[in-house]
Amino acid sequence: MNPSRPADRPVEAVELFIPPLPEYLQLVRAVVGATVGVGREDELPLDPGGIADLRLVVSEAVTNAIEAQWSIGANDRILVRCRPDQKQTVVEVVDRGPGFDPDLVPDLPPVEDEERLDHESGLGLSLMKRLADGTVVETGPGGTIIRLVVEYP
Amino acid sequence: MNPSRPADRPVEAVELFIPPLPEYLQLVRAVVGATVGVGREDELPLDPGGIADLRLVVSEAVTNAIEAQWSIGANDRILVRCRPDQKQTVVEVVDRGPGFDPDLVPDLPPVEDEERLDHESGLGLSLMKRLADGTVVETGPGGTIIRLVVEYP
């Protein structure tokens, strides 16, 4: 009656599909934060600061994904795939936006520049690059995958 | 630069795919609980007791889905689809287990029965039927969909 747990196998991913709407960002952060702790009976592999950073970079990637889809009116759901591993967590954010050329995105303009205040945006990718241990962008006309790697200390 | 939010359209569903492992149950409950509040700036449509009931019935359905897949060694991810609506929340749990005949599942045995204590299981479906406003089972050899409806007061 009570079949037993299958023998151990590699960690699998959790996949969350959300409508491309900002009100789901909080849910994404909650899921990503909680996934890090799944199946761990002792302490979490990341301290609260590390989890805050992970939530932040994922939030940035999903914000970009939503904006990208809005720019072409694509209603498709955005996929957030979390793969908590023994040594790291990998989160992929997949959208069906128009894609972009990451090399054309400038790094932060120098902050003392008065014109910095003219830009209310343009910090997302810098934040990802600074706070994640790895940020890989795969992008094309069919959409974008941002792969964020956060290693455990 | 900043494309705007698309015009209103019907509520869409959040979909969560989890490996068939009990350590993901807590995550499922968290997601289902949080989805009820998405996009609501004022109060939640369910009080804490209502949210607890929703979390409970979904937890039962996913527990059954995990057990069903273990019984045939199916590693497929289980899908939890949440559709928070204006008047109700609908949660579907989809597994690739062997299916079953709901009519053959007995309702709770009378509790005074001494033999009741011989059964440590068999309460899940009764709980769903008692606590959800609707429990629909679609099942066959390819798997099972349990659709749980919780209406807002």
Next chain:
Amino acid sequence: MQFEVFRSSLAPNFPDGAVLRVLGDLDMAGAPRLRNAVVSEVGAGTRLVVLDLTGVDHLDSTGLGAVVGALRRLRTHDGELRVVCPEPRVRRVFEVCDLDRVLELHVDVDTALEGMTVQ
């Protein structure tokens, strides 16, 4: 995430008694660990178990199964189970399944032990 079963002895008043305090969610993930804890207790000679569910946030039918299993196991060994469950939302799960008629639910450990003869 966190799930723990903490044990404390009820000696000297009840030399074969122990409190098992559960912290976390008592579901398909937590229930086997409660079941193991009860099996070791009974194996080690404990005959009075106070199961303290004050720290349980979520209880579902798999968790209930572990509680019923604990009751049966103790009865089989002429032992006794007392359950502490002050939280209305957790009590409700027992009630919906009519299990409050088989198991008395107490508000704290002292109340659970009331009327027990000190050995």
Next chain:
Amino acid sequence: MQFEVFRSSLAPNFPDGAVLRVLGDLDMAGAPRLRNAVVSEVGAGTRLVVLDLTGVDHLDSTGLGAVVGALRRLRTHDGELRVVCPEPRVRRVFEVCDLDRVLELHVDVDTALEGMTVQ
């Protein structure tokens, strides 16, 4: 889920001053509401805004954009923005983007007002 911007006046000490206290997550969902609140303040003649982020759990680049936008809007109207941000994890977001060099972050409203001439 919950997101609120609470306003309180700084009169009589600062008749054209107000505190905007943000409660919730300052992200793509919350930022437009902060932006609206600042636009109304400036439109109504407020020239000193203390933006109190003590109740902000999560701040990301879209939220930062709204804060920078508030600073710019106030400066354009010869006004001033002071930011209260005691929580290290939220401060950190300003710091990672070097925005702590443009905006002073204060630990509470009183400190934020220190050195301001009472009008």
